[in-house]
Amino acid sequence: MTLRELFAPFGLAAPDVEVRGVTHDSRRVEPGFVYVALPGRRFDGHAFVADAVARGAVAVAGARALSPGVPYLRLPETELRPALARLAAEFHGRPSEKLWVAGVTGTDGKTTTTFLLHHLLASSGRRTGMIGTVGYDAGAGLAFPEGHFTTPEAPEVQGLLARMVEGGLTHAVLEASSHALAQHRLDAVDFDLAVWTHLSPEHLDFHGDMEGYFRAKALLVERARLAVLNTACPYAMRLVHRPHLSYGPGGEFELLEVHEEAAGLAFAFASPEGRFETRLPMLGRYNAENALAALAAAYTAGVSPERAAAELPRFAGVPGRMQIVRTEPFRVVVDFAHTPKGLAATLSALRPTTEGRLVVVVGSAGERDPGKRAPLGRTAVELADLAVFTEEDSRSEPVEEILAELARGAEEASGREGKDYLLEPDRGRAIALAFELARPDDTVVLAGKGHERTLERENETLPWNEAALARKLLGLE
Ligand SMILES: CC(=O)N[C@H]1[C@@H](OP(=O)(O)OP(=O)(O)OC[C@H]2O[C@@H](n3ccc(=O)[nH]c3=O)[C@H](O)[C@@H]2O)O[C@H](CO)[C@@H](O)[C@@H]1O[C@H](C)C(=O)N[C@@H](C)C(=O)N[C@H](CCC(=O)O)C(=O)O
Ligand SMILES: Nc1ncnc2c1ncn2[C@@H]1O[C@H](COP(=O)(O)OP(=O)(O)OP(=O)(O)O)[C@@H](O)[C@H]1O
Numbered sequence: 001m002t003l004r005e006l007f008a009p010f011g012l013a014a015p016d017v018e019v020r021g022v023t024h025d026s027r028r029v030e031p032g033f034v035y036v037a038l039p040g041r042r043f044d045g046h047a048f049v050a051d052a053v054a055r056g057a058v059a060v061a062g063a064r065a066l067s068p069g070v071p072y073l074r075l076p077e078t079e080l081r082p083a084l085a086r087l088a089a090e091f092h093g094r095p096s097e098k099l100w101v102a103g104v105t106g107t108d109g110k111t112t113t114t115f116l117l118h119h120l121l122a123s124s125g126r127r128t129g130m131i132g133t134v135g136y137d138a139g140a141g142l143a144f145p146e147g148h149f150t151t152p153e154a155p156e157v158q159g160l161l162a163r164m165v166e167g168g169l170t171h172a173v174l175e176a177s178s179h180a181l182a183q184h185r186l187d188a189v190d191f192d193l194a195v196w197t198h199l200s201p202e203h204l205d206f207h208g209d210m211e212g213y214f215r216a217k218a219l220l221v222e223r224a225r226l227a228v229l230n231t232a233c234p235y236a237m238r239l240v241h242r243p244h245l246s247y248g249p250g251g252e253f254e255l256l257e258v259h260e261e262a263a264g265l266a267f268a269f270a271s272p273e274g275r276f277e278t279r280l281p282m283l284g285r286y287n288a289e290n291a292l293a294a295l296a297a298a299y300t301a302g303v304s305p306e307r308a309a310a311e312l313p314r315f316a317g318v319p320g321r322m323q324i325v326r327t328e329p330f331r332v333v334v335d336f337a338h339t340p341k342g343l344a345a346t347l348s349a350l351r352p353t354t355e356g357r358l359v360v361v362v363g364s365a366g367e368r369d370p371g372k373r374a375p376l377g378r379t380a381v382e383l384a385d386l387a388v389f390t391e392e393d394s395r396s397e398p399v400e401e402i403l404a405e406l407a408r409g410a411e412e413a414s415g416r417e418g419k420d421y422l423l424e425p426d427r428g429r430a431i432a433l434a435f436e437l438a439r440p441d442d443t444v445v446l447a448g449k450g451h452e453r454t455l456e457r458e459n460e461t462l463p464w465n466e467a468a469l470a471r472k473l474l475g476l477e
Helices: 003-010 043-052 077-091 110-123 154-166 176-181 212-225 287-299 305-312 340-353 368-383 399-412 429-435 466-472
Strands: 021-023 031-036 059-062 072-074 099-105 128-131 170-176 191-195 226-230 242-247 254-263 264-271 276-281 323-326 331-335 358-363 384-388 421-423 443-447 454-456 461-463
Touching: 003 059, 003 077, 003 305, 003 466, 021 077, 021 170, 021 226, 031 043, 031 077, 043 191, 059 077, 072 399, 077 154, 099 110, 099 212, 099 242, 099 287, 110 128, 110 170, 110 305, 128 154, 154 170, 191 212, 191 254, 191 287, 212 331, 226 287, 242 287, 254 287, 254 340, 264 305, 264 331, 276 287, 323 466, 331 466, 340 368, 340 443, 358 368, 358 429, 368 384, 368 399, 368 421, 384 399, 384 429, 399 421, 429 443
Parallel strands: 021 031, 031 059, 059 072, 099 170, 099 191, 128 170, 191 226, 226 242, 331 443, 358 384, 358 443, 384 421
Antiparallel strands: 254 264, 264 276, 323 331, 454 461
């Protein structure tokens, strides 16, 4: 594509030079790129215009009075991010228009519902890609890029969608974070479907209040042709004026019975095509709700509830999210929970199907949110029977100090009797210790690392794969 073609819709005459990319980050500029300067919290992208041009940018977009020496698209500041999205989409040939695209939004459940929908579409013969917190799959299997977001910036989103189109994919499922929606990262994505899980207070520092948070999420529903809305979420019910299908109590898709078992969930659901029974190899009752959302979403793409019910038992799970490593003689689960609330949800979800004790291995990251350490320690001993406190990306902070904070929280726990926690700074040894101490019918939860592929220490970054390490220590591989 040439610069003339790319800038014409913005009313700027530009020469016929070939454009080779679009980016908002001067460090990623290569010869032939268009650089879009964005004002940020830490930097003002306009300060890097000269740098971008020196690296070979053939044009710049920005909001300030500048003479960069290459064609300059000057826009009001509020239009820069939307323009970044539009330029990236045009550069990549508007790939979302060639795909059936679903966006999944909500406070919790986005990753799980995205994976479930991807599974239902792919297993019923639709070549499907995915972009989300865990990573992306543009057709060649799941990739776990470092520093990956839930929803990447517009140039990455559009680039990945273009790879999907080139690879012959026909469907894509995207996690849509509220940050991404507010920051126009998904502006130029043509959504066929919006899936809404539920809304509860989060990220209010960014959005101001619940209303701002709701408005950001609502953008997805307003932009999509059709929505799948949760009847149990009052915020979703404010969007029923939009074309939609409902799931949840009284909805078109409804859970009829849910049984929690050691290796997963067995449930029945009502659908527009009748009642079906299925099994989901996932733990946690809320995952039946995520599955229901995915069943309704897949239905809108033409996957019958009968077919979907037959495919759910083959779901491989979400890497690092309540991932079952094995079930006997004691159960081992890897989960990403790394906040007090997340850990409480995970431990509470596992308790009903744990006949023996609940053992948790957990740590808290260095250089991040130190205030959560003591509450994490406290939650661990209040809701588990035994906690092993260990490292979790301690970075430049001494592990012992982080462990001391976790232990301090544990000591404050109500109803605590005696010593129900241990300290082992080395994560691998901590996991091995938990396995040594586990008895038949116990559940051992390895919390905090989930799908992540590195463990950060002061002077080294180790490759990490918690589920693989657990399997190795258990002699399973
Ligand atoms: C709070 C937030 O959303 N921050 C986003 C914001 O960062 P910022 O305002 O600090 O940007 P900045 O570092 O000041 O830089 C300003 C501009 O100068 C550019 N720059 C900077 C330095 C340089 O040498 N050259 C250069 O061009 C930057 O690329 C940027 O365009 O603008 C950046 C560029 O667009 C984003 O990458 C960055 O996301 C950061 C990484 C982030 O952590 N975002 C999180 C909060 C996020 O989006 N999370 C959601 C999930 C939330 C959830 O549900 O949990 C997600 O979708 O991942
Ligand atoms: N439907 C749901 N209702 C309430 N809580 C849920 C639901 N689904 C998931 N959760 C909780 O949220 C946690 C994260 O789930 P998931 O990864 O699917 O959400 P997410 O919205 O994608 O968050 P992230 O982007 O951080 O991964 C789960 O471990 C569970 O505790």
